Amino acid sequence: MGKSEFELIDWIQKHSQLQDADVELGIGDDMAILAVGGEKLLVTTDMLLEGVHFDLNRCTLAQVGYKAMACSLSDCAAMASVPLAAVVAVALPNHMSMKEAQELHGGLQQAAKQYHCPLVGGDTTSWDKPLAINVTMLARAMGVEPVRRSGARVGDAILVTGELGGSLQGKHMNFTPRLREARALAGLADLHAMIDISDGISSDLNHICTESRVSAVIYEDRLPLSAAALAGKDPLAAALHDGEDFELLFTVSQEDSRRLEALWPPHWQVRLSVIGTMEPPGNESESAIVLVRRDGRREPVQPGGWEHFRG
Amino acid sequence: MGKSEFELIDWIQKHSQLQDADVELGIGDDMAILAVGGEKLLVTTDMLLEGVHFDLNRCTLAQVGYKAMACSLSDCAAMASVPLAAVVAVALPNHMSMKEAQELHGGLQQAAKQYHCPLVGGDTTSWDKPLAINVTMLARAMGVEPVRRSGARVGDAILVTGELGGSLQGKHMNFTPRLREARALAGLADLHAMIDISDGISSDLNHICTESRVSAVIYEDRLPLSAAALAGKDPLAAALHDGEDFELLFTVSQEDSRRLEALWPPHWQVRLSVIGTMEPPGNESESAIVLVRRDGRREPVQPGGWEHFRG
Numbered sequence: 001m002g003k004s005e006f007e008l009i010d011w012i013q014k015h016s017q018l019q020d021a022d023v024e025l026g027i028g029d030d031m032a033i034l035a036v037g038g039e040k041l042l043v044t045t046d047m048l049l050e051g052v053h054f055d056l057n058r059c060t061l062a063q064v065g066y067k068a069m070a071c072s073l074s075d076c077a078a079m080a081s082v083p084l085a086a087v088v089a090v091a092l093p094n095h096m097s098m099k100e101a102q103e104l105h106g107g108l109q110q111a112a113k114q115y116h117c118p119l120v121g122g123d124t125t126s127w128d129k130p131l132a133i134n135v136t137m138l139a140r141a142m143g144v145e146p147v148r149r150s151g152a153r154v155g156d157a158i159l160v161t162g163e164l165g166g167s168l169q170g171k172h173m174n175f176t177p178r179l180r181e182a183r184a185l186a187g188l189a190d191l192h193a194m195i196d197i198s199d200g201i202s203s204d205l206n207h208i209c210t211e212s213r214v215s216a217v218i219y220e221d222r223l224p225l226s227a228a229a230l231a232g233k234d235p236l237a238a239a240l241h242d243g244e245d246f247e248l249l250f251t252v253s254q255e256d257s258r259r260l261e262a263l264w265p266p267h268w269q270v271r272l273s274v275i276g277t278m279e280p281p282g283n284e285s286e287s288a289i290v291l292v293r294r295d296g297r298r299e300p301v302q303p304g305g306w307e308h309f310r311g
Numbered sequence: 312m313g314k315s316e317f318e319l320i321d322w323i324q325k326h327s328q329l330q331d332a333d334v335e336l337g338i339g340d341d342m343a344i345l346a347v348g349g350e351k352l353l354v355t356t357d358m359l360l361e362g363v364h365f366d367l368n369r370c371t372l373a374q375v376g377y378k379a380m381a382c383s384l385s386d387c388a389a390m391a392s393v394p395l396a397a398v399v400a401v402a403l404p405n406h407m408s409m410k411e412a413q414e415l416h417g418g419l420q421q422a423a424k425q426y427h428c429p430l431v432g433g434d435t436t437s438w439d440k441p442l443a444i445n446v447t448m449l450a451r452a453m454g455v456e457p458v459r460r461s462g463a464r465v466g467d468a469i470l471v472t473g474e475l476g477g478s479l480q481g482k483h484m485n486f487t488p489r490l491r492e493a494r495a496l497a498g499l500a501d502l503h504a505m506i507d508i509s510d511g512i513s514s515d516l517n518h519i520c521t522e523s524r525v526s527a528v529i530y531e532d533r534l535p536l537s538a539a540a541l542a543g544k545d546p547l548a549a550a551l552h553d554g555e556d557f558e559l560l561f562t563v564s565q566e567d568s569r570r571l572e573a574l575w576p577p578h579w580q581v582r583l584s585v586i587g588t589m590e591p592p593g594n595e596s597e598s599a600i601v602l603v604r605r606d607g608r609r610e611p612v613q614p615g616g617w618e619h620f621r622g
Binding site: 022027032085122126129 | 333357358396399402430440
């Protein structure tokens with residue numbers, strides 16, 4: 001359609017009515033925030049499509065169900081919120097058997113149990129097309145102010161959990177949403193901005209820069225490359241641009257950054273890496289992200305993650 | 312797949328974890344009910360598929376957007392709840408232009424404004440398959456106990472709003488969700504059970520009978536046939552079995568039924584019809600619904616509405 005997904009989202013954001021007093025935050029972050037009964041209620045919706053987000057020749061239906069829940073759980077983590085409940089709608093291919101539909105449900109249910117987020121409702125329909133599955137998840141703030149994309153400040157340290165790149169080699173079907181880590185980070189530090197890496201760090205860090213009106217400098221030698229990225233042809237490109245890492249990317253003050261590094265529990269076996277610093281905004285024509293290579297060269301990084309719309 | 316959609320829903324209901332203290336009502340009604348901050352929060356999700364729920368050769372994309380919202384608004388009406396906010400996920404065909412995507416959004420937004428239910432979040436993706444659109448809607452009880460399917464009592468009058476049958480001739484793309492009527496009914500009477508007619512009255516009244524463990528007698532001469540049903544070959548069958556009427560079907564005491572008939576505002580131009588009575592449950596082998604024909608003959612009615620799974 002010649003326009004990127006992000007341009008459409010920009011347009012929708014401008015043309016959606018958000019004056020309702022109960023809406024604290026609308027389209028454009030990982031979750032919307034509503035005020036319900038004095039509580040902050042968060043909501044996210046994600047559609048997964050056969051052939052786009054999963055390949056049934058390379059994974060089981062149970063894995064698809066797990067991934068559908070885990071993507072939304074990762075959004076809950078990105079806001080440092082606590083999952084409350086989920087509803088699921090599926091469009092099943094006509095040829096799918098009852099047993100296969102139950103296998104899909106088993107994967108959904110596994111994630112629901114593991115992360116204490118019960119499935120409370122759904123919609124089942126079928127057609128002569130591939131599988132589509134949509135999860136909408138509700139979450140609660142539970143005493144932690146939801147962390148938005150827009151709060152990064154000049155001088156902040158930029159951190160990331162886990163390892164980056166090569167997720168499509170396997171991790172994207174069985175990743176661990178960083179719910180535990182997000183709540184721990186929010187308890188230990190004042191998180192200024194956070195996002196989960198779904199489109200690749202070059203896109204998702206760019207979202208934080210745009211929403212926070214800052215720019216970013218990141219360092220090649222600090223990027224935590226995954227084994228899958230290292231096994232590929234271009235580990236650096238994989239770490240920057242591969243989609244579906246589902247790690248947390250966030251910014252805090254330098255002081256908080258040092259504290260987090262010191263306090264981070266090694267037995268969690270999840271790395272915590274400081275990858276760069278937030279800088280003042282540059283010219284609009286410039287890239288919001290600069291990568292400092294191992295030899296000291298500075299290179300602009302264009303958002304190059306996984307966009308579903310292609311021109 | 313040889314099993315009906317309802318059988319799968321039964322199976323899912325049995326195999327979903329619902330012990331969470333915050334979940335008041337799970338899978339199997341028009342909306343799930345959660346306890347959030349001392350309030351009752353309701354949630355429903357619905358997926359609409361090109362070629363199943365709409366035909367782009369016979370409707371506009373704006374109508375598709377409107378219908379996607381209106382189906383969920385009708386679920387809110389069925390629980391006598393007040394819409395709070397919606398999130399929308401779309402799978403757009405690759406060939407769709409930015410202008411077409413905006414037209415779809417225009418229809419969603421029209422319903423959002425008309426029924427005071429802001430769009431607060433979404434997910435946009437694309438594939439080389441037909442359009443799929445999923446709406447998840449949140450609603451509040453706002454002082455009215457949500458009306459379930461399970462509360463019908465022996466002796467209750469069975470009532471229906473509007474007219475029945477022939478919705479696929481046009482109404483299904485531009486119907487009015489009965490939000491106003493539902494809140495008025497809940498204010499004027501003690502609603503024992505309610506559902507919106509999405510699969511046809513023979514299926515949806517059967518849901519109330521099953522959930523409430525009662526049976527129903529309805530009268531041919533009291534069924535409010537729509538002009539579209541009357542223009543067809545078999546108006547009675549259309550009124551009983553056609554899907555997507557999106558009218559309210561509910562039960563109240565005989566006393567409340569008389570009061571509702573007396574108080575119903577004629578200027579609303581929405582009919583209110585008493586179509587039958589709730590009876591004690593019959594044998595399991597019998598149909599839960601009996602139709603009394605104009606000549607006094609009693610005929611069992613099998614659930615025959617629109618099921619998306621076909622064997």
